[in-house]
Amino acid sequence: MYSRYARRYARLVTMPTNAPSPTAERVGGTPTHALQDVTASDSTLRRFLHGLPGVDAVGLEARAASLGTRSIKTTAKAYAIDLAISMVDLTTLEGADTPGKVRALGAKAVHPDPTDRTTPATAAVCVYPDMVATAKAAVAGSSVKVASVATAFPAGRAPIAVKLADVREAIDAGADEIDMVIDRGAFLAGHYAKVYEEIVAVKETCGTSARLKVIFETGELSTYDNIRRASWLGMLAGADFIKTSTGKVAVNATPANTLLMLEAVRDFRAQTGVQVGVKPAGGIRTTKDAVKFLVLVNETVGEDWLDNHWFRFGASSLLNDLLMQRQKLATGRYSGPDYVTVD
Amino acid sequence: MSEKTEKTEPRLSVFKTYKLYVGGKFPRSESGRVYEVTTKTSAAGAAGKGNWLANAPLSSRKDARDAVVAARKAFGGWSGATAYNRGQILYRVAEMLEGRKAQFVHEVADAEGLSKSKAAVQVDAAIDRWVWYAGWTDKIAQVVGGGNPVAGPYFNLSSPEPTGVVTVLAPQESSFLGLVSVIAPVIATGNTAVVVASEKSPLPALSLGEVLATSDLPGGVVNILSGRTAEIATPLAAHQDVNAIDLAGADDVLAKELEIAAADNLKRVLRPQPVDNWSETPGIDRMTAFLETKTVWHPTGSLGASGSSY
Secondary structure, three states, rough: OHHHHHHHOOHHOOOOOOOOOOOOOOOOOOOOOOOOHHHHHHHHHHHHHHHHOOOOOOHHHHHHHHHHHOOOOOOHHHHHHHHHHHHEEEOOOOOOOOOOHHHHHHHHHHHHOOOOOOOOOOOOOEEOOOOOHHHHHHHHOOOOEEEEEEEOOOOOOOOOOHHHHHHHHHHHHOOEEEEEOOOOOHHHHHHHHHHHHHHHHHHHHHHHEEEEEEEEEEEHHHEEEEHHHHHHHHHHHOOOEEEEEOOOOOOOHHHHHHHHHHHHHHHHHHOOOOOOOEEEOOOOOOHHHHHHHHHHHHHHHHHHHOOOEEEEEEEEEEEEHHHHHHHHHHHHOOOOOOHHHOO | OOHHHHHHHOOOOOOOOOOOOOEEEEOOOOOOOEEEEEOOOHHHHOOOOOOEEEEEOOOOOOHHHHHHHHHHHHHHHHHHOHHHHHHHHHHHHHHHHOHHHHHHHHHHHHHOOOOOOHHHHHHHHHHHHHHHHHHHHOHHHHHOOOOOOOOOOOOEEEEEOOEEEEEEEEEOOOOHHHHHHHHHHHHOOOOOOEEOOOOOOHHHHHHHHHHOOOOOOOOEEEEEEEOHHHHHHHHHHHHOOOEEEEEEOOHHHHHHHHHHHHHHOOOEOOOOOOOOOOOOOOOOOHHHHOOOEEHHHHHHOOOOOOOOOO
């Protein structure tokens, strides 16, 4: 019943979060889009972020839930599985990571299913900065990128100099992508400019050699309004990707908060012409979940984002389930965990 | 309200919704389908018609897949439990069955077209079967395992290990005693089971699920599906995460098909055994069919001057 209503009122529910249109022209400064003036000072930034429309939580969740009910079968499913595999950022972020484990992960990223070479490679491997060199060697000669978390991941509680050094080390070791965490403490305390400056500084450090993913840790932002503000803040500061979570807290990527971020990147592109990627991370374990996220992408931002340059899954166990489903489609019989790697 | 009207007032009948037993829960079939289960009386049985008893879930291959996932999840804990503990739990199942005997007598009588007294004999035998297998859990290792004599400074020990997830096609005719006689040996040795109940008379099996759920048996150790045997068994036989299959409830044609499907990942296959009378003492064959022998060489330690460390 309610899903019918959700569809009928979908346009209302997913109302574009159009920001107030820019009033002043400004020349110079890092961002070169229409919204650059809002970052002129702490107060303009605050006024802008708090001027974003509030999120209709019930509508958002209903919309995310109704999009999760789509039935994706046969050829569409095969396409979705291959697409999802190609979007996986295969992640290992454990204190116990060894070079051997990272090499094994790299090998798996390049050939996820060694018994079936038609399986696409994953998008990237995601490791701690000290493992970047090992990971880089493991994926050498393939399309797989090396992403590194940085800026005192996962808490982000370190002086800015330490964070930037962390980023520099990772880039020097050959990281193609940097996953930074925002300072949630500063964000929740309302120091938006501090968060903004940090992202800008990290972005500058990345330069052209690495794409920057900004992790908001949505589970710690506590409200949908905050997630919307953080999304816009990250995009204004020049993020190439906005990412839900670190995977280290109880609440990670959910369809609802990912939908919210997808709406933010859609509206941001409409206003500025700049396309920003989205990466839900943590808690996505099954093919079914992954396909639901792909439906969200397709229905919210469209095919422009259905590519691993613009959409990623931060996951580790998801890949095994995708591979088992892929084997099931190929052979017609259910596969089991004995036929994928243990990692 | 007077006593008289209370007596004459008809009571609304409470129909039971029979459900599957998967992972310790009682889901309906994922497909939402059901099929009609009828009584089997000798006359009606001959005509192919009986009285309607209940609608049982008509499981699909996805239910089978979910059951395998549940069974695999339960395997670590169940196979790792001590044999003594497994024996206690199996005995507990017998205790719970004893308390619900009347219900099972009723269901077996309807399912197999037996008189109440004959059905009671079947149920008693089934309860005794649980007790019998409960006793075997910590004794089978002594019978099929042991120390092997070897010419070297080693202990050489063979110990029986459970195979893993076992698909059990329950016998079609003996809806309860036969069912118990194929489930109990599988789980007594530490395997977990996905059971496909008798197609025509699944109700005693589905009720057994309720007993198992209240018997300290961890969820997922036994999973009971009802429906068309061939439909559920085919994906199970081909499933790469099922380690063995007991074909007791398959006819010759189906058994052959399933055996071919099962060859893909080298499943252990127990072919249909002709059983005339399920109440006979079964022997240990059904237990050993789903045991693997693990042999370990264990050094005795450094040898002293005498050639022995002792």
